[in-house]
Amino acid sequence: MKDLQPYYAVIFTSKHAQEEVEAYSEMAQLMEDLASEQEGFLGMDSARNEIGITVSYWASLEAITRWKQHAEHQIAQQKGRNDWYRWYHVRICKVEREYDFNR
Amino acid sequence: MKDLQPYYAVIFTSKHAQEEVEAYSEMAQLMEDLASEQEGFLGMDSARNEIGITVSYWASLEAITRWKQHAEHQIAQQKGRNDWYRWYHVRICKVEREYDFNR
Numbered sequence: 001m002k003d004l005q006p007y008y009a010v011i012f013t014s015k016h017a018q019e020e021v022e023a024y025s026e027m028a029q030l031m032e033d034l035a036s037e038q039e040g041f042l043g044m045d046s047a048r049n050e051i052g053i054t055v056s057y058w059a060s061l062e063a064i065t066r067w068k069q070h071a072e073h074q075i076a077q078q079k080g081r082n083d084w085y086r087w088y089h090v091r092i093c094k095v096e097r098e099y100d101f102n103r
Numbered sequence: 104m105k106d107l108q109p110y111y112a113v114i115f116t117s118k119h120a121q122e123e124v125e126a127y128s129e130m131a132q133l134m135e136d137l138a139s140e141q142e143g144f145l146g147m148d149s150a151r152n153e154i155g156i157t158v159s160y161w162a163s164l165e166a167i168t169r170w171k172q173h174a175e176h177q178i179a180q181q182k183g184r185n186d187w188y189r190w191y192h193v194r195i196c197k198v199e200r201e202y203d204f205n206r
Contacts, residue, residue: 008199009112013148013158045154047151047153048152049149049151055156061199081204081206085204087205088203091198094196096164096197097195101192102190103188103189103190
């Protein structure tokens with residue numbers, strides 16, 4: 001994504017309130033698919049053990065705001081707060097520099 | 104960390120070249136302990152499935168540079184490139200805003 005700078009990262013860290021349920025996995029996949037169709041979406045990485053970390057990358061702060069306010073995403077966020085998450089933390093960041101290693 | 108703004112996040116995403124080995128786990132723990140003793144270190148989150156994501160938080164870009172150049176960390180980085188990682192990606196980011204949910 002080096003040629004696209006400046007761009008933004010949304011770091012979403014979370015702890016589930018209970019064991020992962022199928023409804024959550026389905027919604028997470030749906031939201032990933034939906035996010036990837038949004039204007040300004042650049043990519044997404046996810047991993048989960050004790051906590052989950054999802055980092056999504058966006059071309060602008062406006063694209064991040066539009067995704068936060070997207071109607072279906074709003075429903076997912078509400079369901080997350082009601083049912084799935086014990087806590088979550090969202091950090092919106094500007095990528096200042098980056099580098100890679102590939103073997 | 105809201106009262107400490109502005110601060111920085113280092114997003115480290117990686118793919119292992121092989122199944123996780125004990126030597127890697129030991130080194131990762133050692134580096135986490137060592138990082139947490141550095142001036143300007145604010146916290147760290149990690150998760151791993153197919154890929155690993157580690158996000159560390161720092162008070163300044165200078166603190167990030169010092170940690171990158173730390174002698175023991177340099178050895179770990181070299182070992183990572185030689186033995187452990189198929190690829191990794193480092194993004195240095197400024198946290199622009201954040202919010203939480205807690206039940």
